[in-house]
Amino acid sequence: MKKTLALGTIAAALVLVGAVLPIAAQAATKTVKIEGVDQMRYTVTKIEAKAGSKLHIVLTTKSALPKSQMAHDFVILKPKYDNPGGIANFVLMASTARNNHYIPKRLAHEILASTDLAGNGETVETTFTVPSKPGSYTYFCTFPSHYNSGMKGTLVVTK
Numbered sequence: 482m483k484k485t486l487a488l489g490t491i492a493a494a495l496v497l498v499g500a501v502l503p504i505a506a507q508a509a510t511k512t513v514k515i516e517g518v519d520q521m522r523y524t525v526t527k528i529e530a531k532a533g534s535k536l537h538i539v540l541t542t543k544s545a546l547p548k549s550q551m552a553h554d555f556v557i558l559k560p561k562y563d564n565p566g567g568i569a570n571f572v573l574m575a576s577t578a579r580n581n582h583y584i585p586k587r588l589a590h591e592i593l594a595s596t597d598l599a600g601n602g603e604t605v606e607t608t609f610t611v612p613s614k615p616g617s618y619t620y621f622c623t624f625p626s627h628y629n630s631g632m633k634g635t636l637v638v639t640k
Contacts, residue, residue, distance in 0.1 A: 510535035510608065515634075517542045517553025517599065521627045526634040528620075530611045536636075540596055541604040548600025553627070554583070555596045555605070557620040557636060560612045562591040568619055568628070575623040583623040598624065615640050 516524040517540060530536050544551040557563070558571060574585035582598050594609035612618060621633040 510537050512537040512539060514539045514541070515555065516540070517544075517622065517632070519544050519546060519551060521622070521630040521632045523553075523555075523620075523622075523632060523634050527637060528634065529637045529639060532611060532615055532638050532640055533613045534611050535608060536594075536611050537606065537608040538594070538596065539604060539606050540599055542599040542601055544601040546601070548598070548603075552598040552600045552624050553622050553632070554598045554624065555594070555607065555620055556584070556623055557593045557595070557609075557618060558591050559593045560614060560616075560618065562588075563618050567591070568621065572621070572623065572628045576625045578623075583625070593618075611636070612638055614638065 511530055511534065513525060513528050513536065515538065518524065528536070538555050540553060540555045542551070542553045556571075558567060562568075562571070571585065571588050571591065574588055575583045578585045584592070584595065593612070594607045596605035596607045599605045615638045618636040618638065619633055620636055621628045624632075
């Protein structure tokens with residue numbers, strides 16, 4: 482009888498641990514708030530995150546211009562495409578993708594995470610899993626001329 486009770490207690494403890502783990506995993510998501518401004522810059526240009534963790538980006542645009550003239554988004558490409566040539570190609574194609582919010586349909590499969598475009602006072606968000614390989618990854622804005630004017634930042638992935 483005592484063995485059954487002990488096994489029952491262990492089983493109950495395992496069920497409780499299983500119920501607590503999802504809550505702990507949700508708490509592990511890191512949130513970073515960024516503003517996009519008229520000077521074609523992000524207010525946060527370096528984000529540090531652990532490999533494989535969850536990252537929640539909240540981007541708000543602050544602008545004196547209408548959305549058609551000044552809007553911002555947050556895009557980060559998959560690691561294999563995150564290199565100077567890959568980003569330059571993506572940005573070039575993005576500049577002609579106005580009808581798709583400056584996201585080139587042909588390269589959409591290369592995106593790790595992205596937001597919609599946000600005009601003045603608007604907030605957009607995305608949550609994604611940080612790459613599993615430590616290193617530096619570039620995030621950027623696809624609105625025409627913004628990346629080339631310096632609207633980018635670095636996601637630093639650590640072990």
